Amino acid sequence: xxxxxxxxxxVPVIAVLGIVLGLLYNGxxxxxxxxxxxxxxxxxxxxxxxxxxxxMKESIVPRxxxxxxxxxxxxxxxxxxxxxxxxxxxxxxxxxFEGYGDLVLVLYxxxxxxxxxxxxxxxSGSHYATIGAQREMVTMxxxxxxxxxxxxxxxxxxxxxxxxxPVFSLSVISNNPIWNFTTPLSxxxxxxxxxxxxxxxxxxxxxxxxxxxxxxTEIAEGVFAEYSGRNLALFYLANAVRTIAIASLIIAIFLPxxxxxxxxxxxxxxxxxxxxxxxxxxxxxFISSVFIRVIVPxxxxxxxxxxYWFYTTLIALLGMLLIWIGCCxxx
Amino acid sequence: MDVKAFNRSLWVFHVNTGSCNGxxxxxxxxxxxxxxxxxxxxxxxxxxxxxxxxxxxxxVTREMAKKLKRxxxxxxxxxxxxxxxxCGSTGGVFYESYNLVGPVDKIIPVDVYVPGCPxxxxxxxxxxxxxxxxxxxKRRGKC
Numbered sequence: 001x002x003x004x005x006x007x008x009x010x011v012p013v014i015a016v017l018g019i020v021l022g023l024l025y026n027g028x029x030x031x032x033x034x035x036x037x038x039x040x041x042x043x044x045x046x047x048x049x050x051x052x053x054x055x056m057k058e059s060i061v062p063r064x065x066x067x068x069x070x071x072x073x074x075x076x077x078x079x080x081x082x083x084x085x086x087x088x089x090x091x092x093x094x095x096x097f098e099g100y101g102d103l104v105l106v107l108y109x110x111x112x113x114x115x116x117x118x119x120x121x122x123x124s125g126s127h128y129a130t131i132g133a134q135r136e137m138v139t140m141x142x143x144x145x146x147x148x149x150x151x152x153x154x155x156x157x158x159x160x161x162x163x164x165x166p167v168f169s170l171s172v173i174s175n176n177p178i179w180n181f182t183t184p185l186s187x188x189x190x191x192x193x194x195x196x197x198x199x200x201x202x203x204x205x206x207x208x209x210x211x212x213x214x215x216x217t218e219i220a221e222g223v224f225a226e227y228s229g230r231n232l233a234l235f236y237l238a239n240a241v242r243t244i245a246i247a248s249l250i251i252a253i254f255l256p257x258x259x260x261x262x263x264x265x266x267x268x269x270x271x272x273x274x275x276x277x278x279x280x281x282x283x284x285x286f287i288s289s290v291f292i293r294v295i296v297p298x299x300x301x302x303x304x305x306x307x308y309w310f311y312t313t314l315i316a317l318l319g320m321l322l323i324w325i326g327c328c329x330x331x
Numbered sequence: 332m333d334v335k336a337f338n339r340s341l342w343v344f345h346v347n348t349g350s351c352n353g354x355x356x357x358x359x360x361x362x363x364x365x366x367x368x369x370x371x372x373x374x375x376x377x378x379x380x381x382x383x384x385x386x387x388x389x390x391v392t393r394e395m396a397k398k399l400k401r402x403x404x405x406x407x408x409x410x411x412x413x414x415x416x417x418c419g420s421t422g423g424v425f426y427e428s429y430n431l432v433g434p435v436d437k438i439i440p441v442d443v444y445v446p447g448c449p450x451x452x453x454x455x456x457x458x459x460x461x462x463x464x465x466x467x468x469k470r471r472g473k474c
Contacts, residue, residue, distance in 0.1 A: 030369075039367040046340070046372055053340040053383070058407035060380060128378070214377075221377040228380040228407040 010096035011086065018085045022240030023047040025281065029290050036294045047240065051233050059229030064125030073120030074227070074234035080112035081241040088245060089174045089252045091274040102168040103151060106249060110204065113238050114140050117213075117223050120235075124226035132222020135301050136206075136213035142308035143203040143210075149316040150193045150200070153323050154178060154253055157186060160327045170249075174256035186326025192319035194254050199312050201288035203304070204246055205239065208293040212301045247284040255280050340372040341459065344382035344406065348399055348435070350389025353449040354416035358386065361452040368456060379405040384462065387441075390418040390425045391433030403439040411442045411462055415455055420444040 027044035034041025061067050087101045087109070114136055121133035158167040161181035165172050182190055203210040214222045227235060259269075259276045299307065347355060361368050362375065376382055379402050391399055403412070412435075417423035419435045435441055442465050445458035 034367070034369060037364055039364045040370040041367070042369050042372055043339070049340045049372060057383070057409070060405075060407050217377065221381065224381070225378045226380055232381060 007096060014085055014090060014096055015082050017091065018082055018241045018244055019237055021278075021281075022237070022242075022244045023051065025243060025285055026240045028282070029285065032286065032290045033294050036290070047236075051236060054233035054236065055230055057229040059231055060226075062125055062226050065226065066123040066125070069123035070120060070226075071231065073116040073123065074231040074238070077113040077116040077120075077238035078234050078241065080109055080116065081238045081245060084109040084245040085241065085248070088170060088248045089256070090248055091277050093270070093273075094171050094174070098171050099169075102166070103155065103170055103173070104168055106170065107147070107151065110242070110246065110249075111140065111144075113242055114204075114206075116238075117235065120227070120231075121223035121225075126226045128220045128225040129223055131219050132213045132215070132225065135215075135219075136223055138301060139203055139206070139210060139213055139304055142305045143200050143312075146196050146308060146312040146316040147200050147204075149313065149320055150197045151253075153189070153193055153316070153320040157181060157190065157323050157327065170252055174252040177256050178253070182323075183326040183329065185329065186323040189319040189322025189324075189326060190254075192315055192322065196312050196316040196319060197250055197254075198284075198288045199315075200308075201246055201250070201284075202292050203308060205243055205289065207289050209296040209299050210304050210307075211298060212304055215298065243285065243289065244281065247281050247288075250284050251277070251280050255284075341383050341463075342374050342376045342381050343384045343386050344376055344379045344402075345386045345388070346399060346402055348387055348389040348395040348419070348433070349392035349431075350416065350418060354388040354418075357449045357452055358388070358415060358455060361455050366452045366456065368459070371459075373459065380407065382406050383410060384459075385410065385412045385439075386415060387412065387419050387435050387439075388415050389433075390422050390428070390431045391435055391438055393430055393432055396432045396438050399435070399438050409466070411466060412439055413443045413445065413458055413462055414441050415445045415447075415450060415458070417446055417448045420446055423448060 024044065024047075026047045027042070030046060031041045031044055061070055084106060086096045087106050089095050118133045118136045118140075121129035121136070154173070155167045158165065158173065158176065158178055158181065162176065165176070167173070178190060179187065202208070206213055212222075214224060219225070224232060224235060258273045263272075345355070345358060360366065379385070383406075385403060385406055387399070389395075403410075414420050414435045418425060419433065422428070422431065422434050425431055432438070443458050443462045445454050447454055450458075
């Protein structure tokens with residue numbers, strides 16, 4: 001009973017925390033990108049101001065749109081992003097819905113927001129949005145392959161070391177840092193897979209080198225072309241929360257350490273763990289989102305597909321091979 | 332209608348209605364690191380649906396008149412219109428030309444004019460400040 005109350009009570013807490021952190025990191029992202037381009041950049045609270053403004057603007061539904069689908073999809077995108085966060089270890093504590101869903105479920109939930117964006121774009125009846133939606137689907141298909149290879153290799157490595165554990169459970173993964181089970185060769189393989197996953201993040205989030213679906217200079221913001229006001233604000237929030245969710249997933253798999261396991265803070269341990277988590281979040285978002293976004297211009301859609309299907313998949317497969325050889329030599 | 336939130340967040344959609352690109356380049360200059368209008372929360376967006384401000388350059392050619400009207404209607408309320416350059420404000424050197432139906436304020440209501448051929452980025456930024464003052468006045472019900 002208490003457990004159920006705790007789970008339900010955690011939902012609004014995680015939701016608010018996810019939205020606030022998402023917007024905050026979005027602001028830091030924009031500020032850092034501006035500093036790297038030697039601009040002053042917007043204040044860190046800029047995303048909050050943008051959301052406030054968007055919420056009081058008119059929300060237009062185009063004449064040719066399918067109204068219910070057009071209005072439903074932003075809500076679905078945000079709720080799916082928030083739901084993802086409930087299954088991932090977050091801010092130094094275990095997943096809120098521990099035991100009710102594993103890594104495979106998280107992978108499916110991560111697909112939902114892009115799918116909602118695609119459906120909403122098709123429902124808006126705009127040509128630009130239709131092109132954007134097709135590109136979004138192609139991008140989605142492209143990055144899923146290296147992502148799946150990486151996740152499966154991690155789970156496989158864990159299962160080789162601990163045959164009795166449920167290796168797809170995220171709390172098991174974050175309680176047993178996978179680096180502990182590696183030989184030098186599989187350590188190298190895991191590192192390569194880590195790099196492949198970092199390359200997948202900007203594609204998942206539609207950040208600059210892979211933002212072909214939005215491409216504001218060629219297809220007028222693509223998938224979001226017809227969205228305005230409240231609906232646009234919801235998509236904006238969904239993307240911010242998804243950034244946090246994906247970065248948290250990478251942290252749970254590859255950097256699961258907490259400060260409290262090394263030092264004794266007694267009753268302050270939760271606070272220090274949360275702060276340490278925020279630092280790890282910053283590092284992941286900085287490398288995979290800000291840094292790549294600033295140094296690389298947008299790719300063409302064909303280049304996105306070849307980058308993911310050929311190069312990133314090759315990198316991930318190499319990592320998988322190294323892990324396999326490493327485990328075979330050991331066993 | 333509360334427009335106070337526009338204070339630090341203004342998304343701009345740029346329409347070229349037959350301009351020579353002089354003004355457009357000055358607008359881009361306002362986005363470069365030297366002037367960096369993003370620090371005031373001003374951002375260029377790719378579709379009128381996201382915009383708060385319609386930024387129009389050029390004298391309105393016959394072909395563009397209907398499209399300009401349509402783009403104006405596509406911008407969600409509350410919205411404002413800003414004209415950059417002599418051509419859009421008065422017709423400039425193309426005044427009373429046979430293939431123009433402009434200036435812009437004959438087609439859509441205009442809030443702020445920025446004269447100049449082309450205006451300097453400082454003048455464009457000042458125009459934005461005037462626009463903010465105007466939106467603020469609208470909020471207080473002065474005009």
